[in-house]
Amino acid sequence: MGCFQALEVLKIASGKQPSYRQQLLMFDAQEARFRTIKLRPKQAGCAVCGEAPTITALQDYEGFCGSAATDKCRRLCLLPEEQRISVQEYKAILDKEAPHILLDVRPPVEVDICHLPFSLNIPLASLEDRKAQHLQQLKEKIKERKQQTDQATDLPVYVICKLGNDSQKAVQILQKMSGAELESVIVKDIRGGLMAWAHKIDQSFPQY
Numbered sequence: 001m002g003c004f005q006a007l008e009v010l011k012i013a014s015g016k017q018p019s020y021r022q023q024l025l026m027f028d029a030q031e032a033r034f035r036t037i038k039l040r041p042k043q044a045g046c047a048v049c050g051e052a053p054t055i056t057a058l059q060d061y062e063g064f065c066g067s068a069a070t071d072k073c074r075r076l077c078l079l080p081e082e083q084r085i086s087v088q089e090y091k092a093i094l095d096k097e098a099p100h101i102l103l104d105v106r107p108p109v110e111v112d113i114c115h116l117p118f119s120l121n122i123p124l125a126s127l128e129d130r131k132a133q134h135l136q137q138l139k140e141k142i143k144e145r146k147q148q149t150d151q152a153t154d155l156p157v158y159v160i161c162k163l164g165n166d167s168q169k170a171v172q173i174l175q176k177m178s179g180a181e182l183e184s185v186i187v188k189d190i191r192g193g194l195m196a197w198a199h200k201i202d203q204s205f206p207q208y
Contacts, residue, residue, distance in 0.1 A: 001027060078168040084189045087196045090158060099149040100156040101141055101185075105170040110162065114194070114206035124166045127173045135181065142183050154178075156186045162208075164193040 004025065008018050024037040047054045085093075093100060104111060104119040111121045120141055126134040146155055157174065161167040167189045174187040190196075198205040 001025075075163065076165045076168055079171060079189055083171060083187075084168075084191045085158065086191050087201050090190050091201050093156075093158070098156075099145060100158055101138075101145055103138070103157055103159045103170070103174075104161070105159055105166050106161050110208075113208050116160070116194075116197070119160065124161070124170050127170055130181070135177075139182060142185060146183075154184045154186045156188065158188055158190055160190045160197075161193045163195055164189060164191050167193060 008020060011018050020036065022039045022041060024039055026035050026037065027033075028035070042049050044051050102116060102119040104115055104121045105124040105127065106115075106121070107123050107125070108121065115121065120138070122134045122138055142155055142157075149155075159167040159170045159174070161170075171187050171189045174182070174185070178185050178187065192200075194205070195207060198207050
């Protein structure tokens, strides 16, 4: 079909009449058959191609939808640099076996696809809603880790998600909870999330 389209362009470019003017060529690959459908001519009142068109430019998709076409992959920047660490820095923390908690704030359905085995999963939505069950789970984890390490200083909590967007939101929530609803902790975001981990640390880590 691409060759047919290119041939029609060449005909038009060379000043010849196209073969499929006001026709739609269709190809049935299963039956190896071609058919054409006659298209109606221009309508005088058409808003695009009529005598007095009112639509003369492409639609602003993002303005029309109220969101970017790539909003799922947009990288947010909600935190200052001192509240974020790279995946390389986190790998160094693991290698040193420094006491900490890794908090994965993705939904359970995403955690089931892949996760770091030493992470604790509490979805961002649970933190936003202050769900008692999950907050209690986090409190117990902080207490357990502090008892294991005899650590008197604030325990670091590193937050991770898929791309590093939801984790920043979670850091903001946990910072407000630190010292009030939770024991005092140091909360930081892991920049780039698990996709950065897959690209820069462990290339065998599943990506989705």
